[in-house]
Amino acid sequence: MAHAQRNRSIGEEPVTSVLPDGDVPYDSGHAFSADEEVLAALGYKSEFKREFSLFTTFCVSFAVLGLLPSFASTLYYGMGYAGTAGMTWGWIVAMLGIQCVAMSMAELCSSMPTSGGLYYAAAVLAPPGWGPFAAWITGWSNWCAQVTAAPSVNYGISAMILAAASINNPNYIPQDYQVFLLTVFIMILHAILSSMPTKWLAQFNSAGSTFNFLALIVVIILIPAGTNRTDRDLPRFTPSSEVWGTIYEGTAFPPGVSVLMSFIGVIWTMSGYDSPFHLAEECSNASLASPRAIVLTSATGGIFGWFLQLVVAYTVVDIDAVLDSELGQPFAAYLMQCMTQKMTLAILALTIIAGFSMGQGCMIAASRVTFAYARDDCFPMSKYWRRVNKHTQTPANAVWFNCAIGILLLLLIFGGELAIGALFSIGAIAAFVAFTIPIFIRVFFVGNRFRPGPWNLGKFSIPIGVFASAFVALMVPILCLPSVVGAELTAADMNWTCVVYGGPMIMVTIWWFVSAHKWFKGPKVNIEHMMLGRGEIVEGQGPTIDGKDRDDSSGERPRSDKMQQLKE
Template structure:
């Protein structure tokens, strides 16, 4: 028997609970989306306020609208581009690109083609499932129903590992750049692991405070950081070319710029065959470009998310790829000696700074390093912002221990401040790896790359296979190119996962300090959470779960008559 209708002005009490008047109804079937309610049909969600198309879609996916939508396409792109942090990322990944295969920009060109295919596939999926949980939520909806819980569990954890390693990794880079700058100006100072850890901690805390502010301030600051990052990148680019005095500064330089044959040449710095070394060097490009997924995790804080989010993902990947390529060109034509950079005769601990010393005079090196360090701070801030939203979203699904705490949204700031706090604490634990040496802390760079690309690719794989006939694309999609681009991205990631675990030396030269610990740091925890699932978690974890009150969900003929409808018309 259907309950009596509730008029827009009526308030009634049932079982000592007040139910406010219904103003809107969201008919899930009209929104063309698979969600936590699927495969049930005829479900209507009733709410006590007017809803727009963005909130209707989030409700249809099974979640309340708890975060304010302050991001526009441009502020979303600005945040994402700042998180990409091309200038500090290039500086941080010298170890994984130039010091692996040489100065040639050729690895960047090849890698960016495949990375863009991964980004395009992810953008298409984000348009269909614009929620903060991102690719793992999409995985849960596209995986075979029988294995939905396991694959979503796996995708959630791999993406979470990616997110929580980002901010401490960038904070460590920022601290290293700042201390290298101080060391460059002081002949008596040499940075220690303790100094880098302490400064990284301070950077993390400042970023945490900024990420906990009301969103209207955060979005403005993100837009500001985007313009600063672009400006700093252009300034350093001009300095490298216009301030190039390498003929005066380096004995090995006989011309102002390298010849084409030198700039594009490959110098194998490892003990592996050159073809394999070429692929290993992709780590630098992959890590540099791995931040383009961040708009996905801010989908519930963005207007017109089903269109703005995929556009921001593609814009970040394409613009970042093009600008990064020109920056690689500048490095290739000005760098004097890869071996001298690797030797780090100045003891700076930053190969990017050692490279600039070969090319520019003292004042320009100081200015360029300062701009790079500031950009690195902005990047750390945006990494923490994104990762805190991921922790919030996954806690909402009951995935993490202590989820009831981390999913709370502060009523004043309307931001998940507890999620920010736990991410900082975990980041501090990861930063302790600095005391185990550069190779250990460097492992989190590889972990971020593998974890990110695994998470991005799982929903694409299921979209192409088990959900080939059931996937319902959003308003932004690849059309007839969806399948070929999807298969290219899947093949690329499958090839790169084992390669990213290779050390740069082998045989008798391979010892603990030269070992690539990525396999242990990533696959170790993933093995543990997999065991946890089969031993215990499968009993209670069934995939993403709705946090909408049961009293607000109406089935079939029980739909309430009153209130405005949000269905096909609102969706358009």
């Protein structure tokens, strides 16, 4: 579907230097690589070593996806809202929309391979005058998804560790403070590891992703092969008519809506495929490798995730018992229904190790997002969060900033299951909103004026983008629905996603109109909407080249002398 185009030097494009003298990303003593030329044209200096390849980028992305631990952490939603029907054909329906979002995102990544990712794309693609606001909303929504990822993953891992302890000792009942302290400990470990040099990170995550993939395959084989349902006077597998045709009444809504509500598990599980976009500035041949890693992650995750859903759907014994188990972790409760204790503990061990790698990948991706936004002064005290450690050449300050925010969010553990469960809902809805804003703008405001990169969707670009936008527009309100309605709806049963996500987003919107619009000009855009094929000046950046006015008498925009030297 994607097709290659000839890569050109930025010296061949009408590039304008909009950075102040002394900060133009040009060094006369340095031979620019193709990746550095692209980044310079987009307005940024290359500040990281490009030690990620297609494979290692995919490894980080697949580790962030973390199919096995993600599925284990969100089983309550996938199974609890619609039962096995939501896990079988419901997963397929959800993946159609998710894959369209991933492909549209990959096309944007190929055109604009920066750590800012979606935030940068929204600013460039937005209509004149709206770039900074589009970047502001996209950036904050994406940051909400990123900063909640590691805490939610690590919370799920901690719950599984303590559930395993409870299986070994039935008299032990995990306490909230124990879950909190264990999760904080894992967060700190991840922060230390995420501050390592890029080369070490690539190697560590390659190993973690390989283990993730192997553990997933082992569990998919182990569950149907090792189930002891027959020892409990049950058929080895539940009949297909029941698995595919019975919708569990887990909500007060009609069956179709319940299936859509169960998509929260699919969306949260599959939300890590944007990681290659944020690692683009550390990836070699980023215009091709990064978009390929996005699509490869989404497709691989979708296929193998569905296989995992199938084996669980065909072997689960009692959904009510899974959801209400005293173990406090549905996946552990499910395993105890159809496996021996030793087998249960073995699968939990594999899931916990894979989850640790996943949490690590989430923290890496989140730190790159924080660095990219701080580089454009999006946060208070941005000058601290955008610093790159001179020893490791990684944004260590951003890592620890995110770690501190994540630990504060973990205080929701003391608010009960629904309160901490909001972290999963926020991750799903915030990520999808951020993913789709630039796609929506590209489809409905830019259209055929979009200048794609070497990886693109060709004539299928607009239809796929339209379907992706429609899918997200449908899912956003669905993800905010509570499972019960009417007189039965209490504060304890409320879906707090709309408050926990909507509240901060309303606050940053108010902040924009009160103050931020005066000083936040969006990402630095060092190329005059080249990917749009239009002649407007980028919002917030005047028509000057090294202090000289544009010569409007010519049909083309003159090149900056400094940027022209890049070609030479």
